[in-house]
Amino acid sequence: MMSPRTSACGIVIVALALLETSCPSLAFVSPSSLGRNPYRACPPRIDAISRQNHGSAARIRMAVEGDFDPDALSRSVEEAKAGSLKARFRALYKFTRPHTIRGTILASIAGTTRALIDTPGALASADWGTLLPRAFVGMIALLLGNAFIVGINQIYDKDIDKMNKPFLPVASGEMSKRFAWGTVLGAGIIGPIIVKHFFPALLFKLYMFGWFLGAIYSVPPIRTKRNALAAGLTIATVRGFLLNFGVYYAVRDSIGATFTWSPKVSFIARFMTIFATVIAVTKDLPDIEGDKAYNIDTLATKLGVAKIAKGASACLLLNYAGAIATGLLTKPGTFNMIPMVGGHLALGLALLSRFRELDSESVPSIKKYYKHIWDLFYLEYMLYVFI
Structure with missing residues (x-):
């Protein structure tokens, strides 16, 4: 039976999706009309639409100016083209989308810690000489999967990113498409090989399922990112369920323990699936x-x-309220009350405060709000260790 939190958030997301399908199609502007530098000067069609929509052209310029120093970016592009190793490493770092890398690392560390805590005697009896190297290669496989998914997205979104995210290395020219493809293919091949060699068959199947979902998110003709509901389900499945279940299962397998759905791992899988949807x-x-x-x-x-x-803030607040209710209503001793109740109350209040500060007409304010969503995502994994 679905929990009240899951049901309520499901209603919010489905309602938004239904509203989406009822709206008329937006005007299409062909890529050829954008010119060579669409993020420096708006094309006529977009400029006309922008002026009708309360100064959107200014907001486009604000997005560009708020993300990078154009002169510094130009220098970086020239340095990369000249063969500077420092510039190429900087471009590669940006190519991996560090905010997603941080989420993957935190999920891995928190999931590993949680699995060890949930297994009595695991810390004392574990073969650390085997466990630590396996944990390390597992982390590498996850990071390679992350790089594959975000990298292939940048390749296929190059023209869109010239408007939305002109600071990204493929869109800016810091990284050539050839080098980007080499990086993506390398990550997309080496990651599965690692998982196939070091981990059980179930984990390999789950990894490849996530790999497939990440690919069709960006690659035509499927390109699930074109549809809001499909895109949401893709991201929620990969970041919400597959990552959290996979890490926990891998650690239990490594220490020779049978996998069981503990209340804590069940909670984090549900909670983060909703969070990833947001x-x-x-x-x-x-x-x-x-x-x-x-x-x-x-x-x-x-x-x-x-x-x-x-809608997103309401869904997250319901998610936090559900976490608090879970802590209060579950059998005593299942969760630690201070982090489960107090921690989620604090995070919910922080979200509410940030939402109240949001100016929906200001790109910097919108980006600050979105960054705060990711900060709360990171903090949830830190809280997970202690619940």
């Missing part, structure tokens, strides 16, 4: 103009920043 919806908030121009249908392009931010 991230999938809010990630498009700063990118509305570019998504409209390239006919990418998202909930943000259909409903606007204010409605999406309100």
Whole structure:
């Protein structure tokens, strides 16, 4: 039976999706009309639309100016083209999308710690000479999977990113498409080989399922990112369920313990699946103009920043309320009350405070709001260790 938290959030997400399907299609602007530098000067069609929509052209420029120093970026591009190793490493670092890398690392560390805590005697009896190297290669496999997914997205979104995220290395020219493809293919091949060699068959199947979902998110003709509901389900499945279940299962297998769904791992899988769905919806908030121009249908392009931010914040607040209720209503001793109740109350209040500060007409404010969503995502994994 679904919990009240899951049901309520499901209603919010489904309602938003139904609203999306009821909205008329947005005007399509062909990529050829954007010119060579679409993020420096808006094309006529976009400029006309922007002026009608309360100064969106200014917001596009704010997005560009708020993300990078154009002169510094130009220098980085020239240095990379000249063969500077420092510039190429800097481009590679940006190519991996560090905020997603941090989420993967924290999920791995928290999941490993939780599995060890949940297994009596594991810390004392573990063969650390075997466990630590296996944990290390497992982390590498996850990071390679992460790089594969975000990298292939940048390759296929190059033209869109020239408007939405012109600071990304493929869009800016810091990284050539050839080098980007080499990086993506290397990550996409080496990651599965590692998992196949070091981990059970079930984990390999789950890894490849996540690999497949990450690929079809960006690659035509499927390209699930075009549909808000499909995109949300893809991200929620990979970041919410597969990552958390996979890490916990891998650690239990490594220490020779039978996998069981403990209340804590069940909680984090549910909680983070909902959280990842919210991230999938809010990630498009700063990118509305570019998504409209390239006919990418998202909930943000259909409903606007204010409605999406309100719905996403409401869903997360229900998620936090559900966590608090779980802590209070579950059998005593199942959860530690201070982090489970007090910690989630504090995070919920922090979210509410940030939402109240949001200016839906300001790109810097929108990006600050979205960054705060990721900060709460990181903090949840830190809390997970102690619940």
